[in-house]
Amino acid sequence: MKLHRNLVFATIDSLHLIFNEKKQADKVLKDTLKRDKRWGSRDRSFIAETTYDIVRWKRLYAEIAEVKEPFDRPNLFRLFTVWAILNGIRLPDWPQFEGTPTRRIKGRFDELSKTRKIRESIPDWLDELGESELGKKWDTELHALNALADVVLRVNTLKATVQDVQNALSDAEIETETIKGYPSALKLKERANVFTTQAFKDGWFEVQDASSQKVAEMLDPKPGMRVVDACAGAGGKSLHLASLMENKGQVVALDIYDNKLTELKRRARRNGAHNIETRHIDSTKVIKKLIGKADKVLIDAPCSGLGVLRRNPDTKWKLNPDFLKSVQKTQRDILESYSRMVKPGGQLLYATCSILPSENEKQLAYFLNSEAGKEFSLLKEERISPAKSGFDGFYMALLQKQ
Numbered sequence: 001m002k003l004h005r006n007l008v009f010a011t012i013d014s015l016h017l018i019f020n021e022k023k024q025a026d027k028v029l030k031d032t033l034k035r036d037k038r039w040g041s042r043d044r045s046f047i048a049e050t051t052y053d054i055v056r057w058k059r060l061y062a063e064i065a066e067v068k069e070p071f072d073r074p075n076l077f078r079l080f081t082v083w084a085i086l087n088g089i090r091l092p093d094w095p096q097f098e099g100t101p102t103r104r105i106k107g108r109f110d111e112l113s114k115t116r117k118i119r120e121s122i123p124d125w126l127d128e129l130g131e132s133e134l135g136k137k138w139d140t141e142l143h144a145l146n147a148l149a150d151v152v153l154r155v156n157t158l159k160a161t162v163q164d165v166q167n168a169l170s171d172a173e174i175e176t177e178t179i180k181g182y183p184s185a186l187k188l189k190e191r192a193n194v195f196t197t198q199a200f201k202d203g204w205f206e207v208q209d210a211s212s213q214k215v216a217e218m219l220d221p222k223p224g225m226r227v228v229d230a231c232a233g234a235g236g237k238s239l240h241l242a243s244l245m246e247n248k249g250q251v252v253a254l255d256i257y258d259n260k261l262t263e264l265k266r267r268a269r270r271n272g273a274h275n276i277e278t279r280h281i282d283s284t285k286v287i288k289k290l291i292g293k294a295d296k297v298l299i300d301a302p303c304s305g306l307g308v309l310r311r312n313p314d315t316k317w318k319l320n321p322d323f324l325k326s327v328q329k330t331q332r333d334i335l336e337s338y339s340r341m342v343k344p345g346g347q348l349l350y351a352t353c354s355i356l357p358s359e360n361e362k363q364l365a366y367f368l369n370s371e372a373g374k375e376f377s378l379l380k381e382e383r384i385s386p387a388k389s390g391f392d393g394f395y396m397a398l399l400q401k402q
């Protein structure tokens with residue numbers, strides 16, 4: 001692979017914004033990729049994949065390069081150099097790469113890789129937490145969470161069949177395959193930008209990991225029901241619920257952030273999902289009005305996001321113990337308060353994209369022992385292990401109200 005100056009500089013600029021200015025990686029890349037209209041898909045992939053790689057391996061690379069945050073420009077180049085050497089890429093004759101200690105980099109990589117928290121590039125506190133919560137399993141889960149995520153699509157059955165989407169993408173030279181056990185999922189055989197395809201613009205599919213597709217399926221909403229998606233965000237699950245309900249009945253999508261609901265409405269229009277009503281939670285009244293009114297309630301709770309590190313590697317560097325504590329309190333509050341929206345005989349599904357029992361099983365046990373939880377019993381639960389499934393880490397528990 002030949003390194004091109006403007007692509008490497010764009011990568012370095014992105015890393016500066018992510019590491020030093022603490023900007024969100026996906027937003028930074030979205031802006032960076034708009035910078036030059038002449039960049040083709042390979043150029044864009046180089047910038048995005050290299051940036052994500054260096055974010056993912058920040059600790060390992062920084063220790064190999066012996067550099068500390070905040071990273072000045074020469075140090076960002078040192079991180080890039082480590083990435084290039086470890087990926088077997090020949091360095092061009094640029095001043096930034098003069099005197100690169102190739103053998104030392106490889107030697108330090110071998111030496112430092114003996115220590116898990118450096119090899120897997122994770123902060124000390126998070127490594128200790130993972131081990132204390134998951135024991136021996138942490139080793140394999142952590143390793144799996146550093147792999148590159150597949151691109152998985154969910155076919156919008158309101159508009160197309162799996163075969164329709166496969167054919168349309170194949171015409172655009174994007175090959176896909178079905179995934180056993182996931183009826184609406186298609187996996188890309190090779191990474192590609194699917195957002196520019198006509199099928200996407202026409203709302204035939206959404207990009208949604210296979211594990212995430214299990215959530216709405218486990219809730220199993222029926223046409224005609226009233227289903228509340230209590231933490232709807234930009235609506236990944238709301239759209240899936242609407243399609244499982246064949247546009248009949250009502251999906252009430254709630255969130256505390258109105259801008260996310262605005263995005264949800266835009267996506268719903270593209271998807272032809274007409275039975276979604278958004279409501280911004282701007283006071284407790286919004287929940288009160290829905291008490292005892294829902295056949296099914298989905299709580300796709302805010303969480304650490306530890307199950308989706310492959311997709312959002314910068315979460316490793318953004319998470320901190322205080323945030324974790326506060327999000328766990330939010331999870332308990334939400335379960336207690338939002339469970340009241342379920343009507344007698346209805347169902348509640350609690351889900352997170354975390355693999356930590358303290359956000360999952362333990363929250364559920366706490367809820368079931370609380371006053372609000374006494375009316376509920378556990379029907380089934382599922383933990384999706386990134387190591388075993390190859391997809392995102394998720395937890396979901398389905399509860400029945402008496």
Ligand SMILES: C[S@@+](CC[C@H](N)C(=O)[O-])C[C@H]1O[C@@H](n2cnc3c(N)ncnc32)[C@H](O)[C@@H]1O
Pocket residue numbers: 230231232233234235236237238254255256257260281300301302303330334
């Ligand atoms: C895991 S994300 C939801 C993802 C979304 N369901 C999807 O499938 O695309 C959790 C959401 O909970 C929202 N949230 C945080 N605190 C909340 C609260 N107290 N009540 C409702 N939603 C909340 C966040 O804004 C975020 O959109």
